[in-house]
Each structure stands twice: as C-alpha cells, then as structure tokens.
Amino acid sequence: xxxxxxxxxxxxxxxxxxxxxxxxxxxSLKEQRPTPRVAAVNVNAVEQNxxxxxxxxxxANESIHLVGHRTHCACSHCQSASSAAGVIPPxxxxxxxxxxxxxxLRDGGDSGPAVVRLSDQTFRGLQPEDTIVHYKTETGHAExxxxxxxxxxxxxxxxxxxxxxxxxxxxxxxxxxxxxxIGTVKVDQPLPGLVMRDSLELGHADVARGLxxxxxxxxxxxxxxxxxxxxxSNVMAALVNLTAQQxxxxxxxxxxxxxxxxxxxxxxxxxxxxxxxxxxxxxxxLVRDQRVDGFTVYDFDQGNGRLQISKFADRExxxxxxxxxxxxxxENVGDGEVNEVVIVDNLTTRLEYIENSLECExxxxxxxxxxxxQSLRLRWELREPLGVGESVTIQFKCSVR
Amino acid sequence: xxxxxxxxxxxxAGLIALAFLGEGSVSGSEPADFLPRGSTRPLFKASDPPGxxxxxRLMGRGPVVGYYQPVAINGPEGVRFSLPHAGNPNPSGMTAxxxxxxxxxxxxxxxxxxxxxxxxxxxxxxxPTVEVIDRTYPPQHLATRYPxxxxxxxxxxxxxxxxxxxxxxxxxxxxxxxxxxxxNRKTNVPLEVSEFQDPLAVADEYGRPVAIVRIGSLxxxxxxALLPEFYFGYPQWAPFPHTSASQSANHDNDPNELx
Numbered sequence: 137x138x139x140x141x142x143x144x145x146x147x148x149x150x151x152x153x154x155x156x157x158x159x160x161x162x163x164s165l166k167e168q169r170p171t172p173r174v175a176a177v178n179v180n181a182v183e184q185n186x187x188x189x190x191x192x193x194x195x196a197n198e199s200i201h202l203v204g205h206r207t208h209c210a211c212s213h214c215q216s217a218s219s220a221a222g223v224i225p226p227x228x229x230x231x232x233x234x235x236x237x238x239x240x241l242r243d244g245g246d247s248g249p250a251v252v253r254l255s256d257q258t259f260r261g262l263q264p265e266d267t268i269v270h271y272k273t274e275t276g277h278a279e280x281x282x283x284x285x286x287x288x289x290x291x292x293x294x295x296x297x298x299x300x301x302x303x304x305x306x307x308x309x310x311x312x313x314x315x316x317x318i319g320t321v322k323v324d325q326p327l328p329g330l331v332m333r334d335s336l337e338l339g340h341a342d343v344a345r346g347l348x349x350x351x352x353x354x355x356x357x358x359x360x361x362x363x364x365x366x367x368x369s370n371v372m373a374a375l376v377n378l379t380a381q382q383x384x385x386x387x388x389x390x391x392x393x394x395x396x397x398x399x400x401x402x403x404x405x406x407x408x409x410x411x412x413x414x415x416x417x418x419x420x421x422l423v424r425d426q427r428v429d430g431f432t433v434y435d436f437d438q439g440n441g442r443l444q445i446s447k448f449a450d451r452e453x454x455x456x457x458x459x460x461x462x463x464x465x466x467e468n469v470g471d472g473e474v475n476e477v478v479i480v481d482n483l484t485t486r487l488e489y490i491e492n493s494l495e496c497e498x499x500x501x502x503x504x505x506x507x508x509x510q511s512l513r514l515r516w517e518l519r520e521p522l523g524v525g526e527s528v529t530i531q532f533k534c535s536v537r
Numbered sequence: 538x539x540x541x542x543x544x545x546x547x548x549x550a551g552l553i554a555l556a557f558l559g560e561g562s563v564s565g566s567e568p569a570d571f572l573p574r575g576s577t578r579p580l581f582k583a584s585d586p587p588g589x590x591x592x593x594r595l596m597g598r599g600p601v602v603g604y605y606q607p608v609a610i611n612g613p614e615g616v617r618f619s620l621p622h623a624g625n626p627n628p629s630g631m632t633a634x635x636x637x638x639x640x641x642x643x644x645x646x647x648x649x650x651x652x653x654x655x656x657x658x659x660x661x662x663x664x665p666t667v668e669v670i671d672r673t674y675p676p677q678h679l680a681t682r683y684p685x686x687x688x689x690x691x692x693x694x695x696x697x698x699x700x701x702x703x704x705x706x707x708x709x710x711x712x713x714x715x716x717x718x719x720x721n722r723k724t725n726v727p728l729e730v731s732e733f734q735d736p737l738a739v740a741d742e743y744g745r746p747v748a749i750v751r752i753g754s755l756x757x758x759x760x761x762a763l764l765p766e767f768y769f770g771y772p773q774w775a776p777f778p779h780t781s782a783s784q785s786a787n788h789d790n791d792p793n794e795l796x
Contacts, residue, residue, distance in 0.1 A: 234599065234600070234674050235674045235676075236673065236674045236709070236745070238709055238710070238711050238712065238744065238745060239673055239674065239675070239683075239709065240712075241712055242712075264713075289675060289676055289679060289683065291673060291675075291683055291709055291710075292709075292710045292712075292715065292720055293685055293686045293687075293707050293708065293709060293710065293747070294707075294708060294710050294716070294720075294725065294727070294728065294743070294744070295687070295688070295705045295706060295707045295708065295727040295728070295740075295750075296705065296706045296708065296727060296728045296729075296730055296736040296737075296739045296740045296743075297692075297693070297703060297704070297705050297727035297728065297729055297730070297736070298583065298703070298704045298705075298706075298729075298730050298731075298732065298734070298736040299696050299701050299702070299703055299729075299732070300584075300701065300702050300704065300732050301700075301701055301702070301732075452676070453676070453679055453682070453683070455683070456719060456720040456721070457719055457720075457721065484712065485712065485713075485715045485717045486712055486715050486717075488719070509717070510717035511717065535719065536719075537715070537716075537717060537718055537719045537720065
C-alpha cells in the first residue's frame with residue numbers, strides 16, 4: 137500500500153510537471169513567436185539578392201544601394217539595426233508574390249478551348265503550350281488528360297526605333313519639328329525638376345482631426361410638474377419582527393452546505409485540476425458525439441485504366457539560346473490497361489525542338505508537324521498498351537528563342 | 538433663252554445639293570477618328586522630355602519606388618560605355634569603359650552615359666540617356682541575371698553622327714506574340730517606326746515598355762556649373778555584384794584604356 141501510494145505520488149508529480157511544462161511552453165510560444173521578418177527584402181523588392189555592404193558603390197555620399205532592391209537594405213546588419221530603431225516597417229508578404237506572366241515561358245496544360253479528338257484521329261482545340269495525352273480504356277472510353285504547366289523565367293526584350301531630325305549646334309536634343317495627328321491641345325503634366333532624387337517627404341497626407349474640446353452639460357433638467365403622493369402607507373410593517381441578527385444566524389445543516397459550497401468554489405477556481413483513478417474509481421471520461429457531415433462516393437469503373445501525365449523541365453530560367461530538357465511522364469494509375477495512348481505537345485513560339493534529341497524508353501511512333509505558333513507540334517503514339525502501374529517517360533530538348 | 542435659264546436653275550440646284558452632301562459627309566467624322574487605335578498612351582509619348590514617363594510610372598501601382606532595376610547596355614563590337622558616378626559632379630568621375638554596361642537604375646530617373654570607340658568614328662563621343670519607365674519581377678536571385686537588355690547597333694550611331702536623333706523604346710516582349718526566331722546580336726534588330734508615329738505606343742502594342750533610350754549629339758557643357766543639369770542631377774545607381782570592382786576604377790586609371 138505504501139509503495140503504491142509512493143508510485144501514485146510520483147505519477148502525480150510527473151504528470152503535473154508535464155502539465156506545467158506544456159502550459160509554460162504554450163505561453164512561451166505565444167510570447168516569443170517571431171514577428172514577420174523582413175521585411176526589407178520582401179517589402180522592398182520582389183527578389184532577394186542580399187549583397188553585403190562592401191559591394192555597394194556610391195562614392196559620393198556613401199549611401200548604400202543594392203541592385204534589384206529598393207533603398208532599404210536586406211542584410212542582417214541593417215535588419216537588426218533598423219528593427220531596433222523601428223525604422224523599417226513590417227513587410228507585406230503579398231508583395232513577394234508579384235510577377236508578370238509576360239516574363240515567363242510556359243509550356244503544358246490545356247488552355248481553353250478544351251482539346252477534343254475528332255473521328256479522323258485529329259485533335260481540335262490544341263493551343264500553343266498545350267500538352268495532353270489521349271487514351272482508350274478497356275471498356276472503350278476515350279479520355280483526354282492535360283499535363284501540368286511548366287514555367288521558365290525567360291524575359292526577352294526588343295525595341296522600337298524612331299529616327300527624327302534634331303537641331304544642330306544648339307543645346308536642344310529634342311526633335312526639331314514633328315507633325316502629329318489631331319490630339320489634345322494642352323495637357324498639364326508635372327515636368328521633372330532639374331535634380332531628381334529620392335524624396336522621403338510626404339507628398340500628400342490625409343489627417344483625420346479629432347475633437348479639440350468637449351463641454352459636458354450636467355445640469356438637471358427643471359421639473360415643472362412634481363406630483364405628490366395621494367396616499368402614504370407604512371410599508372415597513374412586514375419587517376417589524378425581523379432583526380439584523382436573525383438574518384445572519386445559520387442553522388447546523390446550513391453550515392455544512394455552506395462549507396461544501398466553499399470547497400467546491402475553491403476547486404472550481406484552480407487553473408489545472410488533475411484527476412486520477414485510485415483503487416477502482418473510474419476517471420471521468422469524455423465521450424465525443426461525432427456525426428458524419430458529408431459523404432462522398434468516388435465511383436471508379438472497375439477495370440478501367442486512368443493515365444496521369446506530368447511534365448517537367450530541367451531548369452527554371454533560360455536565356456535566348458539556352459537548351460532546356462523537357463520530360464513528359466505518363467503513368468497508368470487505374471485498374472486496367474489503356475490503349476491508343478497518344479501524347480501531344482504543342483510547343484509555344486519561343487521553343488524550338490532540337491532534332492534527334494528525343495529519348496524514350498518505350499516503343500513509340502514519333503512525328504512532328506508545324507503548328508500555328510511557328511513552332512512544332514510533337515506527337516508520340518505508344519505502339520503497345522500501357523498496363524496497370526506502368527509508366528513511360530519521354531525526354532526531349534528545346535532551345536529557347 | 539428660257540432653256541438657258543432652266544439649265545442654270547438646274548445647275549444651281551445641283552451645286553446646292555452637292556454642297557449639302559459635302560457638308561453632311563464632313564460633319565459625320567470626328568477628330569478622334571484620325572487618332573491611332575489600339576492600346577495607346579494618350580497622355581505620354583516617347584517624345585516627352587526625359588523623365589516624364591518614368592515619373593508618371595512612380596505614381597502607378599506596384600513596388601517601383603526606390604527599386605533599382607538591373608539594366609545592361611550592349612553595342613557593336615569595340616564600343617565602350619561608361620557611367621558617371623552617382624551624385625558626383627566631378628566631370629572625370631566616370632566608371633571604367635566597358636563593352637557591356639551593367640547597372641541598377643532607379644525607375645523614373647534619367648541617366649546619361651558615355652559612349653566611345655565607335656567604329657568608323659574614332660575620337661567621337663556620344664552621351665545618350667536612358668530612362669527606365671518600368672521594372673521586371675524576376676524570381677529570387679535572378680534580377681541581375683536577367684536585366685533589361687538594351688542592344689544598340691551601328692545604325693544608331695551612324696544616324697546620330699549624321700545629325701539626327703534616335704529614340705529607342707525597349708519593351709518586354711509578349712511571348713504570345715513573340716518573333717519566332719532565336720534572339721542574338723544579329724537577329725535583335727529594332728522595329729522601325731516613322732517620324733510621325735509614337736514608338737512608345739507601338740512598343741505598347743507588342744509588349745510592355747520598360748525603358749527609353751535617347752541618342753543625340755549633345756555634348757557636355759563647358760561650364761562645370763551646368764554639368765548637374767546635363768547629367769540630370771547624377772541620380773543614384775547600383776553596380777552589379779560581379780562588376781563592382783571593375784566599375785569602381787577611375788576612368789583615368791584604367792590600364793585597359795585604349796586612348
């Protein structure tokens with residue numbers, strides 16, 4: 137019995153320590169949760185080139201600026217210093233997500249209209265960038281599945297040139313004369329000043345003004361018609377025999393109840409209350425009443441194959457002239473084999489297929505034809521059915537125009 | 538006599554009818570009918586003074602204020618480019634001439650750079666300006682790898698040396714309407730527009746304009762006090778990391794200088 141009580145005490149102490157530990161850990165997590173850092177990088181620029189200070193170069197005033205960044209620096213030194221001074225405001229993470237789709241070269245997917253296959257075994261709705269796989273199941277269903285989209289960061293810049301006459305011998309660099317079509321007679325535009333620098337001053341500020349003073353009127357409102365009681369009776373008559381001492385006298389059974397309620401109140405006010413089972417007493421158990429909110433039935437035809445197509449590239453960015461290796465992987469994730477598997481990749485304008493760069497582990501029939509984007513439409517057809525769990529990977533190379 | 542009178546009456550009635558018809562056709566057209574169609578920039582043109590279009594972009598959306606947009610300027614073989622130091626009114630404070638000028642430029646500011654070693658024009662110096670009017674949004678760590686590429690060619694310098702002015706509007710090409718050829722020094726030829734077209738509007742139709750380069754024959758003033766005006770106040774710029782050492786060298790101390 138003594139041993140069991142000692143064990144019980146040890147269990148209690150360990151459990152209480154764990155409970156306190158968990159509680160303190162929660163508190164510390166809440167208190168020490170790192171504030172969104174930053175900031176400077178994410179706020180100031182979409183990209184995060186963090187160059188050390190000694191690489192910045194500004195001989196005139198030793199100010200620090202970074203390529204691809206705004207005026208706030210992103211290094212740890214500046215972050216610690218500025219955060220202590222409270223200079224850099226917290227970042228807006230949404231700015232990091234900004235991008236321009238024109239800077240990316242995309243390939244894959246099925247951009248509308250959806251691709252369909254006609255009875256003459258040709259496809260309609262194939263847009264540039266589309267990559268799809270067509271197959272037939274054992275039950276004769278014809279399916280078309282689009283791949284994911286691969287995006288390469290490959291901005292390309294071109295220019296428009298205009299040659300105009302200019303004044304000779306003067307200081308004007310602008311055109312001497314230009315005839316323009318009919319347009320606006322005069323537009324007031326803010327012309328730049330002689331010296332253009334960064335200005336941190338506020339150009340415009342909306343200030344909400346509050347109350348300067350408030351005078352409160354607390355005087356009572358004069359009552360003109362005061363009504364007096366018509367009949368006055370002695371309402372204290374019922375309390376004649378009741379004394380203050382009687383009100384506080386408790387009987388014996390009432391004392392027990394008050395004591396019980398006081399103990400219950402003390403127990404109720406404890407933050408953590410550990411309850412244990414001692415010698416056959418059952419611990420309070422929580423019975424959770426759960427019910428099903430929704431029920432979705434996925435009905436797959438037994439014996440039908442399903443193809444999963446995924447597309448990938450070996451790099452995330454490319455300059456004009458770079459070679460990118462694309463891969464297309466199809467896998468039968470269904471319950472039956474599929475036939476007439478045809479993979480079509482309609483290359484976009486800036487992708488040029490490199491001849492004889494095709495690598496495929498399966499027996500396929502390959503052909504390439506010109507498409508509407510002045511590139512090629514690549515087509516692979518598997519000569520044999522694709523069994524359950526089997527996969528085929530096709531690799532080919534394209535040069536970025 | 539009566540026939541002549543009748544003929545004159547009919548002729549007068551016909552002329553009046555023609556006059557009414559003509560009046561009707563003129564009143565049916567609006568002045569706006571003669572304006573160019575499409576997505577144009579009616580308020581801003583490439584012929585605006587340097588800095589106007591870029592300053593207007595600063596009032597637009599996105600994190601453009603204070604962003605140093607990487608820019609790379611290339612020219613024909615042998616041509617050297619240099620850039621005045623930021624905020625330094627010293628006329629000799631130029632970076633070392635390089636065949637490829639790489640720097641981060643503030644959007645809205647106007648930078649005047651120095652061009653030397655022009656083929657066929659030894660000793661001739663040009664001082665074009667570049668104005669970044671928009672930025673790119675590259676993924677992380679790719680900003681300096683993919684700067685705005687400005688490719689100048691012999692035709693630019695030959696035209697300028699003939700006394701004319703060249704305005705180039707650089708635009709980010711829309712991949713949906715891209716030119717289906719590999720871009721290199723030979724194929725990267727500009728789209729020529731006439732003197733009566735706005736190159737900014739034309740560039741806006743094919744992509745997103747990001748920079749304006751103006752090449753004229755203006756030379757620095759002889760008075761040092763006018764140099765800040767000539768260099769547009771020496772706006773701040775940032776070097777690329779891998780070129781900071783070479784660009785920080787002084788123009789006069791460069792051992793590779795040919796002149």
